[in-house]
Structure formats: C-alpha cells, structure tokens
Amino acid sequence: MPVYNEKVMEHFMSPRNVGEIENADGVGEVGNPVCGDMMTFYIKVNDNHISDVKYKTFGCGAAIAVSSMVSEMAMGKTLEEAKKITPALVAKELKGLPKNKYHCSNLGAQALNKAIDNYLKKQGKAAKSQKGGKK
C-alpha cells in the first residue's frame, strides 16, 4: 500500500521483539484505545544496558512499525543512549511516516522512555530501602 514506504511495511509485516517480559525491570504504557493507539514497552536492564526489550501494541500499521523500530533502536543501548531516542529519530529510521501518523512515533519513544523511568524509579526505591535496611 503506497500510504507507507517499504521500510515501514517491512516492520509492520514482520515486527521485531513482540511480546511481554515476565518480571520486567521497567514497564511503560502510553496511549489509550479511545485515541486509537496503545503501547506497552517492557525492558530488562543489565549493567546499565537494555539487555532485552519487548512490547505489545494496539494500533494501526504505523503504530506497529514504530514499536518494532523503537525496540530495535533500544536493544543493547545504555539507558542514557536509549533515552535519547526521539520521535523524530524513530521517524527518520523508518524513512518517513505519513504526516497524520507522526503521533505514532511520539507514542513509541514515549513508551520506551516511560519504561526506563519506571526502572530508574524502582532502582531509586531499592537503593533507598537498602539504605534504610543498613540503619
């Protein structure tokens, strides 16, 4: 379908890293079915690196392709590097998205970011409770 370019179609037809991670280190959920798109990202963190990333997506072709692309871009990155994945970068890696689908790339980057924040928050809490334990 000419609405999407080949790269987007390829990710849509064979999305990478689909699924959930049990006992994920970080989970980020964005969107809602009312607006038409919803994504949940799961990450596993090892030594400050994203050692695994999976997602579940409810949405259109672009939303699915974006999720797949974000998962590929994040895999193996340090948390700092992964946080630098912006909607514009995702769209660029996909060689462009139709104008009215740019919000999908926002959602993908946001969901990953949320998952990282969720991990950092948990870490903070864990560190605090460890400190508390030492007292």
Next chain:
Amino acid sequence: MREVYLDYVATTPVLPEVLEAMLPYFRDAYGNVQSLHDWGDKAREAVEEARGKVADLIGGEAEEIIFTASGTESNNSAIKGLAMAQQSKGKHIVVSAIEHFSVLHSAKTLEKLGFEVTEVPVDKHGIVDPDKVARSLRKDTVLVSITHANNEVGTIEPIKEIAGVVKESGAIFHTDAVATAGTIPIDVRGLGVDALSLAGNQFYGPKGAGALWLKKGVRIIPFLDGGVQEEGRRAGTEDVPAIVGLGKAAELAKTGMGARAKHLSTLRDRLIAELPNRIEHVTVTGHPTRRLPGHASFCVEFIEGEAMLMLLNSQGIAVSSGSACTSRALKASHVLIAMGIPHEIAQGSLLFSFGLDSTVGDVDYVLETMPPIVDKLRQMSPLYAKFLKEQKGGKK
C-alpha cells in the same frame, strides 16, 4: 495470489456495457450540449435519454433530474441550496447523527451562516426513529435530511415513515440515497421525499457522475452559477460521457436489480453467519435484517481496523475500515460511536461489501484468511493480553 475486491461500497467498477455506451461521446459525438448545431444535438439527445433512464430508476420524471459530478455534490447542493431557498421561512434544519460527511459538513457550514442544526440520534442498529424526527421538528424547520442507508453499517432507514412526519410540518425532506439507488428499489413518490441524491459509481457507472432528483416545484438556490445548463439549476458544461454512463448504469441496475440483490445477499448472509463462528469476539454492526444486500460489517475486538485492512490487503483482499487510523481526523467512525459502540471496539471495524463479480469462493477465502490475521494482531495487543488475564482472574 488470489485477488478479492470486497470494497464495492467505496466504488464499483464500470460495467463493459456502460463503458461501451460512453466511448462515442469522447471520440465522435463530442459536441457541447448547449450548441445549436448537429454536434450539439447529438450530445443533447444522449443527455436527455440518460435523464429519462435515471428518472426511471427512482420513479421520477426526467425534468426532475439535475446531473451533478458526484454524490457529494448532490448532497451539498441539496442541503445548502434547499435551506438557502427556504430561509425566509426559518433557519432550522434536522439531520441524523449518521449522515455522510457531505451532509453533516454542509450542515456545519449552514450553522456558520446562522442556521441551527439538530442531529437526531440513532439506536444501536443505526435506525433513525421517526418519532424522534417528529420531536426535533420546530415551526422554523425548513429542511430535514436523513440518509436512505448508511454505507458504513448498511442500515436501511424507514424513510417513508419519516417522510410522513416531515410532510405534516411543511419542511422539505431530502434523503441521501447514494448507498441505495441502483441497489434496492426506490420510488420517490412512494417514499414521499422532496429531494434525493444518487451517484453512478455505486452501481457500476462511472465516477464523477451523480444526480439530484428534485420534486417539481421545489425551489433550490443553484450550487454552481453560470450558464443555463440543467435549467439553470447547475451551471457548467455537461459531462456527456459521464451522464451517458450514469444513464446506462441506471438502466442495467433497474432490469438486473432483483437478480443482483439475490446474489449479493447470499454472499452477505454467508459471511455474517460464518465469520463470528471462525473468530471469537466478533460482532456484526448494523441491523440484522434491514441492511443493504451486499453489505457485511463487523467489529473485531482488541485490535485495530487499519492493521487488519493492511494484512488482508497483503493476502489480496480489499476492504474498508471505519477505524480512527483510516480517517484523516484520526477519530473513530462517528456512525459507530452514534450507535453507542465503545471507542475501543469501534477501532476494530471492518467492512466487506460484495458486488456482481463476488463469489462464494471469495467469502470462503475471507473465512480462511481472516483468523490467522486476527490472531497475529491479538498476540500483539495489550488489550487482548489484559482481557485474557482478567478472564483467568475471573475463573479463579
């Protein structure tokens, strides 16, 4: 790969007989209808013959047909032109919540010009209740426009009953029959309407060919001003080949209607009966019996329509969806929402529309192809995962 076009509601192909009828008016009889020489005569005769055929299709008189360039133009002309012509009597108009955008947006334009618009709601099947129309009528209501059938859910409205209540009020009654004209029998006098829109590309005529039937004596402000074409009601050089094609398509639709409807409803009924058996959590949208013969619409839960549409396309099947992602505005179908279908379910809407070339084999191909596609998308869906977890939790 098998190619299965099931999007006849978007447009039908042009029948070979229709194309044949059109061709001479590009090549040989290319005159302008308004010219006074032989070339003009030939074109004029063809246009008048077509006018008669289109009138015959809906039980109208030839001089009551105004040719337009689309169903959208017919609707725009009717809503704006009829309301404007009546505005000394009042500035209130009534439409249903499930009108095509060419009606709804025309009404919005009138609102900006000082008219008031009341939207009549529909029930869960998409039916407009004549009593509700009656309650919406005011002393200053000058125009009511209710679609004959909605093309997204295929529900056929009780136009005759609605016309009855509108007539008592003295308002003009227009119906958008783009989805029905050429597909189900229409008799404008029996229905009791004052104006009716139709479009050729819904019944195997060319695109760019529409008509507005306007009852004798009903005043309209022309949508296009200019020359004397169409008795001064629609200026612009007549598109002779398109009009000839529309006429031929109308003639064929009239003679073939019964057999066509029988064929289409067989396919429709098979898909509506079988698809919910093959896939869980699929609901049929629209009315169980009052629906267009070739029209089968569904909501598939937990997934989104555009993704389904694209995967079906990759298997050679062409369909429509009313999901937010297939609309420019990224909003779920106003029709499904008006019927009370929750947003997340409306996102999974899918519409199969059959045509003359469709076969039982096409239905069976859909029935084979759909389940793995739905399964693939559900495996990816966070909503489905939540549903499964809740179901497990509930069973404990």
